[in-house]
Amino acid sequence: MNLLEVKGVSFAYAQNSVLENITFHMGAGEVFCLIGPNGSGKTTLLDCIMGILPLKQGNIFLNGNNIIGLKAKQIAQIVSYVPQIHKKTFPYTVEEIVLMGRASHIGMFNSPNNNDILIAQEAIESVGITHLLKRPYTELSGGEGQLVMIARALAQKPKIMILDEPTTYLDFQNSLIILDIIRKLIKKKNLSVMLATHYLNHAFYFENNGLSTLTAILNQKNFVVLGRPSEILTRQNIDKFFNIESRIIEYNSDEKKKQKYIIPIRLLKKEGKDVV
Amino acid sequence: MRKGHTVSDFKRKSFILFLIISMTFIGIFGSLFIGRYPLTWSDIIKVLSTAINPLQKKTYPDIYNTIIWKIRLPRAILGAMVGGSLAISGAAFQGLFRNPLVSSGILGVSSGASFGAVLAIILYGQNYMVYFFAFGFALLAVIMSFFIGQIYHSTPTVTLVLGGVIVSSIFSALVSFAKFVADPFEKLPSITFWLMGSLATAQYKDIIFSIIPISVGVIGLVALRWQINILSMGDKEAQALGIDNLLTKIIMVIFASLATAGAISVCGNVGWVGLVMPHIGRMLLGNDNRILIPASFFLGSFFMIVVDNLSRSLIGSEIPLGILTALIGGPFFVYLLKKTKGKGW
Known part of the structure; x- marks a missing residue:
């Protein structure tokens, strides 16, 4: 049984369709990197999984239970959430x-x-x-x-931790501190992590560190690709889905074997479509 | 060492809370000694000791008994109940609306109560109907705010405030209209006096009338106090933390409204307490509602007792409470603000 199973999920704000027929699943100790441009519906998908937004179609199962039948409390015992922006009010x-x-x-x-x-x-x-x-x-x-x-x-004490763009406002060092903590938590506590991110390299980061990592690119309301980072984050795909010319570099670090990293080079101009 | 720090912090806060609670009871006791009727301290001590020791022979006129037990004591107790209720619901609403500028009147309770009272005074004169009307309209105002708040589903907390603003201004307009048409010689003075707030006519029946809504509201808010912390994280995070937002909010609004309506219906429209007392609590004890909620109640109680004593002893006639709460509370708040440099929120 999968810890999280998302089956044919669609969501719309009124008549405005945001997600269509999304399907994936993840197990314990796995990482799921949800990649997509701004406004592609990453946060919406996360909200659906936490039961905050009602689905238009499809089902989401946590530990085999349909979230429609679960109370906020029961969902929160399985899924926890790290918001992208936390609006601070009182100085607790x-x-x-x-x-x-x-x-x-x-x-x-x-x-x-x-x-x-x-x-x-x-x-x-x-x-x-x-x-x-x-x-x-x-x-x-x-x-x-x-x-x-x-x-x-x-x-x-969740089984799955959802993080919405956890490093958006952080500098290099702090970003790595956060990623490092997440990585250790996955290893130590067998936690599953789903994170929405703009940074393709986050997916490589977890894969490089030997964690079972899945990544999906969300664009045009659906996953355009879904798979292991090294299989789907290729030059061709980056070119195709982000209009960016890029290079994937591979290097050998001391303790680990192959490490991958992606470098964006420049914007591509597509026929009939100016990217400025 | 860290554990030690935690313990000492807890001890410090417990001590401050203990002080605040003691001050309330000392305040009630002290109120027995203050008033217009010329009683000496030894007279009062005599009355008190006779009450404690019934075998002691009564050596003073009956009027002393009436003044101490039927005028000063119920007034002090009612003051404590009312001040506490306004402050505790103010603290709860501030947490719920994630806004430190919110007070107990945010959902239209005060203006609803005002209109109810004014209507009762016009229809029936200054009698017990004022309580029922004030209380009923206070709750009606909250219910209206709540339903207006449900019209949009997107950000319920914001629309709830909007609902409160709309309902408040409707009832304020109705109050103005009622004042405009009221008999200027008979009704208008009592309306004006009620609107400025007073405990001058406090009797045990006021306590009996208000004790049920006030105690249900206050005990309910104390029981819910930690949930207020969570609601103050905002709707989305609160739900992700496992809170049933709507249910918890409804229950909280009911408790806070009962406490406020119970208080306002007996003392009239007293502002400021519900806004500022929670802040003094925040400065002294921090923002954790587990301690802030009970502390706000006793701070409000103490403050109201002090203000009421001043109201009946400063000048020849009673000064309305609403005037004094602002005149005393304002400068005191500025002093605290300066001293703590706004630390607390």
Whole structure:
């Protein structure tokens, strides 16, 4: 049985169709990189999987259960979410924020107990920000803030973690810190990760590190390709779907064998279509 | 060392909360000593000690008993209940709407209650009907706001606020209209006085009337207090964290509205408490609603007792509460703002 199974899913905002007939599945410890240009419907697909948006057609199964029959609480016990943008309001401390990850395990009229606090602290420790425990999260840098969100998603004790463009606003170093943490979590906790991203190299990153990685390019309401990064992220496909001339470079690092990386070179001009 | 830090932080907050709670009870006790009727402290002590020890012989006139037990005590208790309710629902609404500028009147409760009270005064004069009308219209206003908020499905929290704004202005207009047509010699003064808020006529029956909605609302909000943290993350994140947004919001709005309506229907339209007391709580104790919600209640209680005591002792006649809450609360808030540099939100 697959942890997540998406079967023929379509979604529309009123009459405006966004997703059509999307099908894929993922198992425990796997990575799914959802790649696509801005506005292609990546976030919409993630929202459908979390049960936030109602499907127009098709079914989504979590652990074999159709999400239509699941309550928000039951979905949240399997899937946790790291938002792309978190709108900060009140200056809660890092600990208070991460503790909120326990909500799906706590009744409506209850508050977290000591065990929940321990789980939250453990989550904070596993992303390496224990020193920020009592700091107001509104004062943190972008990278630290993202780690807080990951810790909160982790405190939820999910089987699948969904991250919506987790490195968008981060510099090189912080991006790698986030990717590194995600990679370790997948290995250590057998977590499955689905991430939406603009960066093709994220897919290579996980594959290079020996994780079972799937990637799909979402364009024109559907997956134009779906498969292993090294099979589908080719020069031809990048040319075809992104209008970009690129090179895939391969190099050998010390500990690992072949490492792949993609470099965009320049925009391509298609016949009859000016790309400026 | 970190564990130690956590414990000391918890201890510090518990201590501050304990202080706030004690201040409320000291405030109620202290209120017995303040008032227009010339009672000396020794008279009051005598009345109190007779109450504690029934064997002691009564050595003072009956009027003393009436003043202490039937005027000053119910007034102080009602003040504590009302102030606490306004502050706690203000704190809850701020969390729910993710907006620190929101107060207990956001969904039109205050203007609904005002219209109800004004209507009752015009129809029946200043009697118990005022409570029922104020309470009924307060809840009606919230229900209307809620349904207006449901018209659009996209961002319910924003449309809920919009609903509150619309309903508030409708009821404010109706209040103005009622004032315009009211008898200027008989009805208008009591309308104006009610609208500015007062505990001057507080009796035990006011307490009995308001204790049910207030205690249901307050206990409900205290039970829900941690969920408010989660709702303040916004709809999408709250749902992803496993919260049934709509259900939780409806329950919260019901509790907060019951508390506010119960309070306003007996004390009139008192502003400011529901906006500022939660902020003082945030400055002193942080934003975690697990502690902020109960703290707001007692801060509101204490503040209202102090304001009411000033209202009946500053000048020859009673000063309406709504005027004093703003005049005292405003500068005090500025002082706290300066001292804490807005740390807290």
